[in-house]
Amino acid sequence: MGPGLLLASTSAAATTDVVSHLLVASVFSGPFDWFLGVSDIVFSWLAGVTGLQFLTYPYMQRAYLSVLAIGIVGPLVGSFLVYRDLSMVGDTLAHTAFAGVAVALFLEAALSIAVPPLVGALVVATIAALLVQALVEYTGTRSDAALAMVLTGGFAVGSVLISLTDGGISVGINQYLFGSLATVSRADVGLLASMTLVVVAAVTVAYRPLLYVTFDETAARASRVHVRAVNTLLSILTAFVVVSAMRIMGVILVAALLVIPVVTTARIGRSYKQSLLYGVLAGEVAGVVGVTLAYLYGLAAGGSIVLVAIAGFVVVQLGRRFE
Amino acid sequence: MTAVSLHDVSFSYGDLSVVDDVSFEVQEGDFLGLVGPNGSGKSTLLSLMLGLQRPDGGDVRLFGEPAHEFEHGERVAYVAQDATKTSRDMPITVREVVRMGRYPRNLFGRFSAADHAAVDDALDSVAIDDIADRRVGSLSGGQRQRVFVARALAAEAEFLALDEPTVALDAESRESFYELLADLNDTGMTIVLVEHDIGVVTARASRVACLNKRLYFHGAPDDFVESDALSAAYGANQRIINHDHGVHTSDTEDSDVDSDSTDGSAPTDSTAPPEDP
Numbered sequence: 001m002g003p004g005l006l007l008a009s010t011s012a013a014a015t016t017d018v019v020s021h022l023l024v025a026s027v028f029s030g031p032f033d034w035f036l037g038v039s040d041i042v043f044s045w046l047a048g049v050t051g052l053q054f055l056t057y058p059y060m061q062r063a064y065l066s067v068l069a070i071g072i073v074g075p076l077v078g079s080f081l082v083y084r085d086l087s088m089v090g091d092t093l094a095h096t097a098f099a100g101v102a103v104a105l106f107l108e109a110a111l112s113i114a115v116p117p118l119v120g121a122l123v124v125a126t127i128a129a130l131l132v133q134a135l136v137e138y139t140g141t142r143s144d145a146a147l148a149m150v151l152t153g154g155f156a157v158g159s160v161l162i163s164l165t166d167g168g169i170s171v172g173i174n175q176y177l178f179g180s181l182a183t184v185s186r187a188d189v190g191l192l193a194s195m196t197l198v199v200v201a202a203v204t205v206a207y208r209p210l211l212y213v214t215f216d217e218t219a220a221r222a223s224r225v226h227v228r229a230v231n232t233l234l235s236i237l238t239a240f241v242v243v244s245a246m247r248i249m250g251v252i253l254v255a256a257l258l259v260i261p262v263v264t265t266a267r268i269g270r271s272y273k274q275s276l277l278y279g280v281l282a283g284e285v286a287g288v289v290g291v292t293l294a295y296l297y298g299l300a301a302g303g304s305i306v307l308v309a310i311a312g313f314v315v316v317q318l319g320r321r322f323e
Numbered sequence: 324m325t326a327v328s329l330h331d332v333s334f335s336y337g338d339l340s341v342v343d344d345v346s347f348e349v350q351e352g353d354f355l356g357l358v359g360p361n362g363s364g365k366s367t368l369l370s371l372m373l374g375l376q377r378p379d380g381g382d383v384r385l386f387g388e389p390a391h392e393f394e395h396g397e398r399v400a401y402v403a404q405d406a407t408k409t410s411r412d413m414p415i416t417v418r419e420v421v422r423m424g425r426y427p428r429n430l431f432g433r434f435s436a437a438d439h440a441a442v443d444d445a446l447d448s449v450a451i452d453d454i455a456d457r458r459v460g461s462l463s464g465g466q467r468q469r470v471f472v473a474r475a476l477a478a479e480a481e482f483l484a485l486d487e488p489t490v491a492l493d494a495e496s497r498e499s500f501y502e503l504l505a506d507l508n509d510t511g512m513t514i515v516l517v518e519h520d521i522g523v524v525t526a527r528a529s530r531v532a533c534l535n536k537r538l539y540f541h542g543a544p545d546d547f548v549e550s551d552a553l554s555a556a557y558g559a560n561q562r563i564i565n566h567d568h569g570v571h572t573s574d575t576e577d578s579d580v581d582s583d584s585t586d587g588s589a590p591t592d593s594t595a596p597p598e599d600p
Contacts, residue, residue, distance in 0.1 A: 212426055218375065271458075
């Protein structure tokens with residue numbers, strides 16, 4: 001196993017595991033066990049065909065399942081952000097999610113109130129999403145400035161809370177900052193899988209209003225599409241994606257898969273649906289190749305995935321040049 | 324029937340008044356050209372007519388309902404300038420854009436045979452059916468604007484609002500675009516066109532509204548050409564021209580200019596108010 005994948009599990013992570021495991025167990029237990037069983041069979045078959053023994057390791061299987069899920073939801077949600085110049089929304093929400101994690105860890109360390117960090121992250125990121133919208137609407141702040149302010153503000157809250165506990169929670173924080181594949185638990189995979197179902201279902205149902213607002217917001221408003229509701233939905237979906245992917249990718253890098261696969265394939269697809277599909281494929285390739293390289297060479301997983309995604313972008317651009 | 328009615332409508336951005344006490348009506352079947360100098364509030368007035376913004380004072384009605392409460396998105400359509408980065412960069416086909424015209428009627432459900440037929444007819448009637456599967460970003464500006472008109476046709480909209488749609492087009496595509504609008508108007512579609520080119524408006528429109536914050540003229544194109552409305556409206560905030568006429572030369576954005584240069588509000592359907600001595 002690559003040393004870069006190894007990060008100590010913490011009590012905070014354990015709490016998360018218990019709670020999300022209970023959540024997952026109560027609703028998805030049966031289908032989820034079946035799903036993991038099927039994927040184990042597939043991975044073992046792949047290991048047999050390719051001779052890659054690490055495909056049979058449960059923690060590697062969980063890592064692959066996680067990045068496969070992120071590779072779907074990242075570009076799927078990101079494509080509705082990128083073409084509206086809202087690419088930084090993902091990054092902003094990720095950094096405020098970090099504040100949510102810090103709040104949860106702080107409450108536990110200082111006041112012994114157990115709040116699962118991912119719940120804290122989801123709550124704070126969702127509030128931040130609505131805050132950005134409110135800043136733009138009511139104070140007339142330019143949206144990129146509002147995003148920059150909320151992004152740094154979120155990170156500031158996190159760092160101040162960490163300093164308040166004499167470094168007691170910084171070990172747990174590290175894992176959220178940089179992500180980790182080795183510590184992806186069954187519950188994390190369950191959370192990602194269920195989040196993927198929710199996000200895919202939401203985008204499928206709201207595809208038309210999302211597309212209309214992304215392409216031509218004024219015409220959408222004239223056609224009485226409820227742009228505000230669409231924006232709120234998009235913000236919440238983005239918060240869902242970054243929070244559920246944060247444990248693997250890390251706060252700092254999680255937004256990459258919302259953006260890079262989308263811009264990589266923007267010029268390839270002809271229709272929007274095609275480009276969505278290609279974006280997802282690019283996300284999957286980046287995730288799978290990144291995790292594999294991280295394992296083989298003992299690299300940081302989140303960083304490897306992002307670098308592979310960027311390499312893919314460069315290759316596609318060069319390919320178009322020489323076409 | 325009245326498509327849009329404006330009654331004593333005023334609107335300002337903060338302290339800056341951009342539309343002041345404007346009243347007129349757009350009848351169904353009208354082709355209204357909305358002209359005025361830069362910053363005269365034309366685009367704002369258009370968005371008030373569509374109900375995208377609420378007036379600070381007065382009353383805007385769209386098909387009889389307060390415009391901002393109007394919920395029948397399929398009855399109205401909007402075409403902007405062809406300058407949007409999104410329409411050039413985003414991977415999307417002509418057909419996908421035209422399908423958006425059906426969204427107000429069918430936002431979530433499966434497209435019916437009628438939806439598909441309306442899209443095909445719309446593509447056909449603006450002669451872009453042969454490029455239906457091309458990327459919108461790969462089209463010329465003129466073709467792209469036809470796509471947006473096709474979207475309005477697919478919606479079977481009754482009221483089409485256009486905000487300087489030919490700004491980025493060459494003369495030829497401009498001409499054919501205005502012919503297309505005239506054809507649509509002949510089939511009964513109500514059109515409101517914000518346009519800086521006065522020649523186009525007087526040649527194509529059935530009614531003209533001349534705006535510079537206040538309404539300087541509303542009536543037939545022929546009467547507009549003979550009136551002083553144009554020089555009055557354009558003179559009111561253009562310092563150099565004003566200087567020759569002896570109108571006072573305060574800052575162009577100063578809201579006092581308006582009340583100083585005329586006596587009271589312009590009556591609807593009349594010639595321009597008198598200029599200052």
